[in-house]
Amino acid sequence: MKSFALWNNKGGVGKSFLTFALACEYAKDNPDESVLVMDLCPQANLTEILLGGKDTAAQALRSMYSMSPRCSVGGLFEAKLTSPFLPLSDITPFLCVPSEYNSNIPKNITLLAGDNLLELLAEAIRQVSQMPLPADAWLKVMNWLRDFGRSFAEVSDSSDVMILIDCNPSFSIYTQIALSGAESVIVPFTADDSSRRGIENVFALLYGISSSELEGYARLSFSKKASTEGISVPKLHTFVSNRVTMYKSKPSSAFEAKSAPIKELVQQAAKSHKRHFEGHKASNDLFAEMPDYHSVAVVSSSEGCPLSSLKSGHHTIDGDVVQVNQTSISRYTKAIKKLVSRL
Numbered sequence: 234m235k236s237f238a239l240w241n242n243k244g245g246v247g248k249s250f251l252t253f254a255l256a257c258e259y260a261k262d263n264p265d266e267s268v269l270v271m272d273l274c275p276q277a278n279l280t281e282i283l284l285g286g287k288d289t290a291a292q293a294l295r296s297m298y299s300m301s302p303r304c305s306v307g308g309l310f311e312a313k314l315t316s317p318f319l320p321l322s323d324i325t326p327f328l329c330v331p332s333e334y335n336s337n338i339p340k341n342i343t344l345l346a347g348d349n350l351l352e353l354l355a356e357a358i359r360q361v362s363q364m365p366l367p368a369d370a371w372l373k374v375m376n377w378l379r380d381f382g383r384s385f386a387e388v389s390d391s392s393d394v395m396i397l398i399d400c401n402p403s404f405s406i407y408t409q410i411a412l413s414g415a416e417s418v419i420v421p422f423t424a425d426d427s428s429r430r431g432i433e434n435v436f437a438l439l440y441g442i443s444s445s446e447l448e449g450y451a452r453l454s455f456s457k458k459a460s461t462e463g464i465s466v467p468k469l470h471t472f473v474s475n476r477v478t479m480y481k482s483k484p485s486s487a488f489e490a491k492s493a494p495i496k497e498l499v500q501q502a503a504k505s506h507k508r509h510f511e512g513h514k515a516s517n518d519l520f521a522e523m524p525d526y527h528s529v530a531v532v533s534s535s536e537g538c539p540l541s542s543l544k545s546g547h548h549t550i551d552g553d554v555v556q557v558n559q560t561s562i563s564r565y566t567k568a569i570k571k572l573v574s575r576l
Contacts, residue, residue, distance in 0.1 A: 234382065234383075234386045234393075234394045234395075234396065235394070235395050235396065235416065235417075235576065236382055236395075236396035236397075236398070236414065236415045236416045236417070236467075237395075237396070237397050237398065237415055237416070237417050237418065237419055237467075237470065237576060238398040238400050238411055238412050238414070238415035238417070238418045238419070238467055239251060239252050239255075239397070239398065239399055239400060239418070239419045239420075239421060240400035240402075240408070240411075240412060240418055240419075240420065240435065241402060241420050241421055241422055241428065241431045241432065241435065242402055242403075242404060242430075242431040242432075242434035242435055242438065243402060243422070243427050243428055243430070243431030243434075244402040245423075246421045246422050246423050246428060246431070246475055247421055247423070247475040247523070247530070248399060248400075248402075248421045249274065249278040249279040249282070249399050250282070250530050250533075250534050251419075251421050251473060251475065251523065252270070252279050252397055252398075252399040253279055253282045253283065253533075253534065254533070254539070254540055254569045255397060255569065255572065255573060255576070256268055256270045256283075256342055256397050257338065257339060257342070257539035257540070257541075258539060258540065258541060258566070258569050258570055258573050259395055259397075259573045259576060260339035260341050260342045260395075261339050261539065261541060262570070262573060263341075263393070263395070264339070264341060265341075265391060265393070266341060266391050266393040266394065266395055267341055267343065267385075267386075267389040267390065267391040267393070267394045267395070268339070268341055268342045268343070268394075268395045268396075268397070269342075269343050269344075269345070269382065269385050269394060269395070269396045269397070270283065270342060270343070270344050270345070270396075270397050270398075270399070271306065271344075271345040271378065271381075271382075271396065271397070271398045271399070271411070271414070272306065272344065272345065272346055272347030272399050273306060273347065273351070273378075273398060273399060273400050273401055273407055273408065273410075273411040274347050274351075274399055274400070274401045275347065275348065275349045275350075275351045275352045275401065276347065276349070277294065277346060277347030277348060277349070278347070279347060279399045280294065280344065280346040280347040281294075282534045282537050283331040283335065283338055283342070283344055283537060284331055284334045284335055284344075284346075284537065285334055285335035285337070285536075285537040286335075286534070286535050286536055286537045287535070287551075289334065289335065289537070290334075290537075293334045294346065297329060297346060298348070300326070302326050302327065303327075303348065303350070304326060304327060304328070304329055304346065305327065305345070305346040305347065305348035305350070306327070306345050306346065306347060306348050306351065306407075307348030307349070307350030307351055307354065308326070308327050308348070308350075309321075309324075309327040309345065309377075309381065310350075310351070310354050310358060310377070310407070311350070311354065312327075313374075313377055314354065314357055314358065314361060317361045317370075317373065317374060318367060318370070318373045320380060320384070321381075321384065324381060324384045324385060324388070325388070327345060328343050328344065328345060328385075329343070329344050329346060330342070330343055330344070331343075331344050335537045337536070337537055337538045337539060337542055338537065338539070339539070341391070343385070345381070347399075351401075351407050352405075354407075355405050355406055355407055358374065358406050358407065358410075359406045361374055362374040362375070362406065369462070371458065371462055372462045372463065372464060374406075374410065375409060375410055375413040375459075375462070375464050376413060376414075376464075377410050377414075378398070378410050378411055378413065378414030379413060379414040381414070382394075382396050382414055395576070396414075396415070398411050398412075398414060398415055400412060402431075404434075404438050404455070409455055412439065412466070412467055413459070413464050413465075413466075415467040416465075416467055416468070417467050417468050417469075417470040417511060418435075418439070418467040418468070418469055418470060419470050419471050419472075419473060420432060420435055420469065420471070420472045420473065421472075421473040421475045421523075422472060422473070422474060422475065422495060423474075423475055424474065424491035424492045424495070425491060426494075428495060429494055429495045429498060432472070432495060432498060432499065433498065435469075436502055436506075437454065437456075438454055438455055438456065439455065439456055439466055439467075439509075440456050440466065440506065440509045441454060441456035441457060442502060442505075442506055442509070466509075468509060468510060468511050469503075469509055469510045469511065469519075470511045470575075471519065471520065471521050471572065471575065472495075472496075472499050472519055472520050472521075473520075473521045473522070473523060473572065474492055474495075474520060474521070474522045474523065475523045496520065499519055499520075500519070503519060518575075521568070521571065521572045521575070522568065523565070523568050523569070523572075524561075524564055524565055524568060526557075526561040526562075526564065526565045528555050528556065528557045528561070529543065529557050529561050529562055529565050530565075531550060531555060532548045532550060532555055532557050535548075535550045535551070536548065536550075540562060540565055540566040540569055541566045541570075543557070543562050545557055545558050545559040545562060
């Protein structure tokens with residue numbers, strides 16, 4: 234079983250679409266494996282894409298949320314709050330198969346749907362994690378998704394399981410549970426200073442790596458408690474430069490200039506704190522690039538269609554006609570498949 238969380242402490246970096254694209258292309262390239270996608274964002278954007286786009290997904294989600302228990306991560310956490318320290322007897326009520334709603338999706342993908350109930354449950358989850366008894370209450374709560382993934386692997390028809398977790402940007406308790414459920418973390422970013430600050434926070438919050446003036450606070454963070462309680466924090470796998478501006482088939486000089494401080498930050502951290510990074514052979518292996526083919530991403534996400542299945546030509550999206558060409562689709566698909574090959 235392999236598990237990856239996608240997270241940056243900054244929103245708007247294309248994380249949910251990247252999770253969708255990776256899940257679909259991995260599932261298509263590995264049809265004998267089971268792929269479990271967990272949507273840990275209250276906005277449920279990834280869930281909407283997998284279920285077929287805005288209109289189709291809205292109807293499906295209404296039905297799923299009306300079930301008892303709710304067929305979502307919200308329903309799962311409600312059930313866990315009832316018995317927070319005991320294993321679930323059956324995980325299947327919380328899972329759905331997106332291909333039953335959206336025929337574009339590979340049949341070997343299973344979804345734990347996102348739910349806006351997450352925000353409402355967050356405080357109750359936090360209080361449970363701080364209960365004095367049992368002594369390992371926090372550890373047990375942090376392992377909710379890790380345990381769920383193991384249960385899925387046990388009931389899966391496949392001997393090989395891939396888990397992809399889409400995390401909310403904020404470092405709320407449900408994001409901590411999500412990250413605790415993964416072996417590795419993929420960090421999407423865009424070429425701007427706010428992405429750099431988001432990555433600095435990833436280092437500080439997960440691993441206690443921070444500038445000298447903030448080091449005392451970083452040591453009091455999640456990373457310190459995880460080390461004390463025996464939580465396995467995911468290792469940093471790949472930093473994905475999203476929406477790369479291209480010029481003559483290469484990243485533009487302006488884009489490279491804005492990306493340089495981020496890459497320098499990551500490379501320095503990899504050199505100074507090797508234990509938190511996957512065993513890459515070279516520092517360049519820490520990075521991947523996704524081209525800025527905005528129309529391709531808009532059409533793919535609006536129709537809930539994997540990149541490699543997307544057709545070139547005109548598509549009607551929310552009443553507007555959007556055109557995508559095959560060259561853009563092929564280049565985007567190639568970049569995604571290159572990253573898939575590294576998982």
